[in-house]
Amino acid sequence: MGMDARKDIWHGELVLLGGHTIPWLNALKQAGWICHHCHDLRAAETLLLETGPCLGVVDLSHDDFSLQAIASLVNRHKQVRWLALVRDEQLSIESVCQFIVSFCIDYFTSPIPESQLLKTLGHQRGMLTLERKVWPKLGHFGQQGLQGNTPVMKKLLQHVKRLAAADMPVLIQGEIGTGKEMVAEAIFQASTRAKGRFVAVNCSSIGRSWAMKGSESECCFEAARDGVLFLNEVTSLPQDRQQELVQWLQDGRFTKENGSEVSAEPRLIAATHYPLDTLVSEGRLSKALYYRLNVLSLTVPPLRERGDDLLMLADALLLKYARQYNCGVKAFSDNARQAIATYNWPGNVQELVGRIKRAVLLTEQKNIEADHLELPRQADDKQSLKKIREESERSALLSVLENNRGQISAAARELGVSRATMYRLLNKHDLIPPPRDLGQNS
Structure with missing residues (x-):
C-alpha cells in the first residue's frame, strides 16, 4: 500500500x-x-x-x-x-x-x-x-531492533504503540543488553514528542548535578525540553538526585545549582535491569520515586524468549552493517543460523550486535560461518553474571570508540569518565589502540 x-x-x-x-x-x-x-x-x-x-x-x-x-x-x-x-x-x-x-x-x-x-x-x-x-510519525515507528512476529514481540510492539500515545512517564525493565534504549527511542519516534530531542543520560555517571556533558549551564531537563529525557539505569541515582527527580515529576520545576529555575517539561522514560521491589526493600530506591515511575511500564524480553524473531533480527543487523561498512557479506550460512538459534545470548541484543558487527568486519567471504561469530561452545554456555557484565561493558566500549573514531578523550567524555579510567577499561578488555593511534591527539 x-x-x-x-x-x-x-x-x-x-x-x-x-x-x-x-x-x-x-x-x-x-x-x-x-x-x-x-x-x-x-x-x-x-x-x-x-x-x-x-x-x-x-x-x-x-x-x-x-x-x-x-x-x-x-x-x-x-x-x-x-x-x-x-x-x-x-x-x-x-x-x-x-x-x-x-x-x-x-x-x-x-x-x-x-x-x-x-x-x-x-x-x-x-x-x-x-x-x-x-506529527508525521505519530503512531508509527521504525524497526529499531524490534522486528518480530512471535507473540512476545507482538505484545511488546503493542505496548510501545500504546505508550507512545500517552504523554506520561514510562518505566522500561529488562535484562542487560535487551535493547531498552531502542524501545525508548521507538516510543519517542511514534509520539507527539518526535520533533523534539531524545536526550539519553546514564544515571551511573550523574554526580552532584544534572548538567549535560560538556556544558556547565544547561541541565538535561532543559536539553530535552520538548522531547524525551531517557534516564538509563535510573536506580543508580544517588538519594539526593532521586529526591530532585521526584520533585520535578510532581511540579515540573527544577532548580539548578546556580539558583535559576527550569520549568521545562520533557517526557520522562526511565530504564533499569534491577528488580524495583528489591531495591525499595533495601532502601536503594525511594518509595516516592518508585510510585512515580511505576505507572506505565513494560518489560523487554530477552533474546532467548524471542524464538524465530531472533534470526529475523540477526538478518536485519547483518544487512545494516554490511551496508554501513560497505562489505561484501550477503548472508549467514546454515550452520551460522543454527548456532545463532541455539545459543543462549546472555548479553542479549548488545552481544548479538557486537558479534555480528565483528563478523561482518573480519569476514572476507559472502557468507558468515558459525566460526566467524566466535560463540562459546554449548558446554561453556553457563556464564557467570560477572562474565555477562564484562561482555556488555566490552561491547559498550567498542561502540563508543567507533562513534568517536577511536579518539580516546572523546570516547571518555561520552561515557562520562576520566581519560585515565578510560585507559584502564581499555586495558582490562584488551582494546588499547595500536601504537600509531596512541600518538594522535585524542
Missing part, C-alpha cells in the same frame, strides 16, 4: 463503541469513511491499537458499558479524538459530565442531529489531517 493511500485511510477511520442501529454510520461509509462498530471493549482495545490515530464515538445513551470501563479504555488511547453520544437526562449525572469534559472534544444528545454530527466529524477529520502534517 502506498504512503498516500495509507494517509487517506488513516484520516478516514472511525471507531464507534456501543449503540444499536446507527443511520449516520451508513452515510459516513458512503462518503468513503472506514467505520468499525464495536460492542466488546476487548475487541475495541485490539482494534484501536491496530488503527492508531483516528476518530472515536462513544455511545453512552444505551448504557452498554460501565462508565468506568469506558473511561479506562479511552484514557489508554489518547491518540483518538473522542465524541460522546448521550441522553438529555444523563447531563445531570456528574460522572457523565466529568467523562465528557475529561476525554471528549464534543458531545451530542438524542435525538442526534445527523447533519450537525457529520459536519463535526468532517471538521475533526480535517484536524487529524493537520496533526498528521505536524
Whole structure:
C-alpha cells in the first residue's frame, strides 16, 4: 500500500463503541469513511491499537458499558479524538459530565442531529489531517531492533504503540543488553514528542548535578525540553538526585545549582535491569520515586524468549552493517543460523550486535560461518553474571570508540569518565589502540 493511500485511510477511520442501529454510520461509509462498530471493549482495545490515530464515538445513551470501563479504555488511547453520544437526562449525572469534559472534544444528545454530527466529524477529520502534517510519525515507528512476529514481540510492539500515545512517564525493565534504549527511542519516534530531542543520560555517571556533558549551564531537563529525557539505569541515582527527580515529576520545576529555575517539561522514560521491589526493600530506591515511575511500564524480553524473531533480527543487523561498512557479506550460512538459534545470548541484543558487527568486519567471504561469530561452545554456555557484565561493558566500549573514531578523550567524555579510567577499561578488555593511534591527539 502506498504512503498516500495509507494517509487517506488513516484520516478516514472511525471507531464507534456501543449503540444499536446507527443511520449516520451508513452515510459516513458512503462518503468513503472506514467505520468499525464495536460492542466488546476487548475487541475495541485490539482494534484501536491496530488503527492508531483516528476518530472515536462513544455511545453512552444505551448504557452498554460501565462508565468506568469506558473511561479506562479511552484514557489508554489518547491518540483518538473522542465524541460522546448521550441522553438529555444523563447531563445531570456528574460522572457523565466529568467523562465528557475529561476525554471528549464534543458531545451530542438524542435525538442526534445527523447533519450537525457529520459536519463535526468532517471538521475533526480535517484536524487529524493537520496533526498528521505536524506529527508525521505519530503512531508509527521504525524497526529499531524490534522486528518480530512471535507473540512476545507482538505484545511488546503493542505496548510501545500504546505508550507512545500517552504523554506520561514510562518505566522500561529488562535484562542487560535487551535493547531498552531502542524501545525508548521507538516510543519517542511514534509520539507527539518526535520533533523534539531524545536526550539519553546514564544515571551511573550523574554526580552532584544534572548538567549535560560538556556544558556547565544547561541541565538535561532543559536539553530535552520538548522531547524525551531517557534516564538509563535510573536506580543508580544517588538519594539526593532521586529526591530532585521526584520533585520535578510532581511540579515540573527544577532548580539548578546556580539558583535559576527550569520549568521545562520533557517526557520522562526511565530504564533499569534491577528488580524495583528489591531495591525499595533495601532502601536503594525511594518509595516516592518508585510510585512515580511505576505507572506505565513494560518489560523487554530477552533474546532467548524471542524464538524465530531472533534470526529475523540477526538478518536485519547483518544487512545494516554490511551496508554501513560497505562489505561484501550477503548472508549467514546454515550452520551460522543454527548456532545463532541455539545459543543462549546472555548479553542479549548488545552481544548479538557486537558479534555480528565483528563478523561482518573480519569476514572476507559472502557468507558468515558459525566460526566467524566466535560463540562459546554449548558446554561453556553457563556464564557467570560477572562474565555477562564484562561482555556488555566490552561491547559498550567498542561502540563508543567507533562513534568517536577511536579518539580516546572523546570516547571518555561520552561515557562520562576520566581519560585515565578510560585507559584502564581499555586495558582490562584488551582494546588499547595500536601504537600509531596512541600518538594522535585524542
